[in-house]
Amino acid sequence: MPKAVRYDEFGGIDVLRVDEVERPVPGDGQVLVRVKTAGINPSEAVIRTGALSDMFPSTFPSGQGSDFAGVVEEAGTGVTGFSPGDQVLGFTQKRASQAELVLAETGDLTQKPETVSWEVAGSLYVVGVTAWGAVHAVQLKEGETVVISGAAGGVGSLAVQLARRTGATVIGLASESNHEWLTSHGVIPIAYGDGVADRIRAAAPSGVDAFIDTFGDGYVELALALGVATDRIDTIADFAAAEKHGVKTDGGSAAGPGAKVLAELAALIADGHLEVPIANVYPLAQVREAYTELEHRHTHGKIVLRP
Structure with missing residues (x-):
């Protein structure tokens, strides 16, 4: 069974765990992506504490994460523009990217340029x-x-x-x-x-x-x-x-359609006009250690999870 980050209640880093979950099934207009990398962000840590529960209500058990990059594994009905084997980067609004598999709407994806690393691609959306x-x-x-x-x-x-x-x-x-x-x-x-x-x-x-x-x-x-x-x-x-x-x-x-801006930023990176510093990469099982480093608030660039 695939693994994913989960937590059952608001709290500190200690509420985070990695669980086995049911394999997601893509619906109409969705693709299933095998995640290569997923970024982490301060906003996710704040949501996890419950400090923004009025703005971002949670249903438990909750997943975590927006950014990801990976390889399309399966396409749902009605999908055009993406096929199994495609390398993509994108985002999910379902707090689900910190996982081995993630469902994504095709409108939230763009093709990954060959010269953009997995670490950069998987951590680009939120900060970008x-x-x-x-x-x-x-x-x-x-x-x-x-x-x-x-x-x-x-x-x-x-x-x-x-x-x-x-x-x-x-x-x-x-x-x-x-x-x-x-x-x-x-x-x-x-x-x-x-x-x-x-x-x-x-x-x-x-x-x-x-x-x-x-x-x-x-x-x-x-x-x-x-x-x-x-x-x-x-x-x-x-x-x-x-x-x-x-x-x-x-x-x-202010960024309008996220995937359009994401494609623009990825092209700038591919052409050498924009750099995304990578501070550290952690395996998914070390999600607590990753957020411990993040919450010190002195990181240069992005911290990335690798499922």
């Missing part, structure tokens, strides 16, 4: 469309300056690259251990912590036009203190501050 949506939300123009917090994290590391592609000057807030990587991607690195506002002003003497917050913890207030207009501030992490100050919370919701 979120970064794409956040960058588009702040409407960057060539010659403007944008600050991005959490600039070396899963979303931030893609957001800084996509922002650079607009012709904007990008200032990335990150720990000093990630400054070399940011510099190599055309980003001005600045350490977070005491005095960060002064360091940003010194790096941007003409002012800051936009701010993308991928971390939370007071960065919306920092953006306002820097004089950034509310409609040019986007946070994917601090919804209380967004409600209080009226700033944007666009992320994946």
Whole structure:
């Protein structure tokens, strides 16, 4: 029987387990994918704790995960465009990707370019469309300056690259251990912590036009203190501050059809125009260890599960 991540109640990492489950059967317009890799994301950890139960109600036992890449194993009736043996990447809205087999709607899949690794393909959807949506939300123009917090994290590391592609000057807030990587991607690195506002002003003497917050913890207030207009501030992490100050919370919701954006991002990666750093890869059985590393919140790039 195939295996999948499951949990029976809200809680910490210790509620996670890997169970044997019934083999999924594809319905009309669905395909069954043998998962090669599946990404993990902070939002999944928050949902697991129950902190977002009003927004994302759960039915137990619950699965987990959205991102995946793999090989089509079986196609349901009415499926066109995908056949058994196809290498694909995509997503599921059923919290089910952290598994050996996953059912997917054909509209949530795209073909995997040959030169995109399984690790990158399987962890691209959530961070990719979120970064794409956040960058588009702040409407960057060539010659403007944008600050991005959490600039070396899963979303931030893609957001800084996509922002650079607009012709904007990008200032990335990150720990000093990630400054070399940011510099190599055309980003001005600045350490977070005491005095960060002064360091940003010194790096941007003409002012800051936009701010993308991928971390939370007071960065919306920092953006306002820097004089950034509310409609040019986007946070994917601090919804209380967004409600209080009226700033944007666009992320994946701004990305439109997810598979279309996913295909666009995969093509950029295949052509060498976009890099997805991979921090670590864990076997599915070590899902608890993977989330332990993730929840330290100092990861450079993506953590990936390999069933």
